[in-house]
Amino acid sequence: MAAPVPVHPVTVHRAGVRAVDPLTLYAILRLRVDVFVVEQACAYPELDGRDVEPDAELFWVSDGPDVLATLRLLHDADGALRIGRVATAATARSRGVAAQLMRAALGRCGEIDPAAPVVLDAQAHLAHWYARFGFAVAGDGFDEDGIPHVPMRRGPAG
Numbered sequence: 055m056a057a058p059v060p061v062h063p064v065t066v067h068r069a070g071v072r073a074v075d076p077l078t079l080y081a082i083l084r085l086r087v088d089v090f091v092v093e094q095a096c097a098y099p100e101l102d103g104r105d106v107e108p109d110a111e112l113f114w115v116s117d118g119p120d121v122l123a124t125l126r127l128l129h130d131a132d133g134a135l136r137i138g139r140v141a142t143a144a145t146a147r148s149r150g151v152a153a154q155l156m157r158a159a160l161g162r163c164g165e166i167d168p169a170a171p172v173v174l175d176a177q178a179h180l181a182h183w184y185a186r187f188g189f190a191v192a193g194d195g196f197d198e199d200g201i202p203h204v205p206m207r208r209g210p211a212g
Contacts, residue, residue: 064122064151066158068113071105081121082114089141096199104128104138113159115151122146123155127162130173134207135163137174156187160208171207178202 071079087100104110105126114124123142130136137159142152163172176184178195181204192207 064115064117082124086141098199123151134171134173173207175203176206178204
């Protein structure tokens with residue numbers, strides 16, 4: 055019988071881009087490029103300038119020095135809070151780390167503005183996953199870089 059693989063507790067972190075250690079920021083951005091540009095074969099400008107907006111926050115789950123999953127939280131001009139760039143390393147999928155990250159981000163949304171809606175643009179095949187967190191499809195599907203997406207909305211963050 056094989057020895058069990060040691061399980062290290064994962065940690066959820068949150069910070070504005072200016073407060074993130076440079077090596078951690080590199081790992082976060084590398085994960086996003088690995089997932090969205092390389093794995094999904096979408097040549098697009100992943101670094102879109104929104105990470106450095108004054109109210110933007112990056113969230114990530116780490117296991118030691120490794121970034122396992124990440125997302126960002128933005129403030130839209132209409133008052134909505136926007137979750138985006140949700141990415142999980144291939145080796146960390148189906149381990150619950152992205153769900154842990156989403157719960158942390160939604161908790162933060164409630165702290166920022168409990169009355170604000172939370173929105174995201176989900177890859178269509180993941181809409182059911184986001185529905186677990188109270189999101190519902192809120193408009194027509196659309197194509198983004200060759201991948202079907204749907205806009206989703208969650209009522210007040212509280």
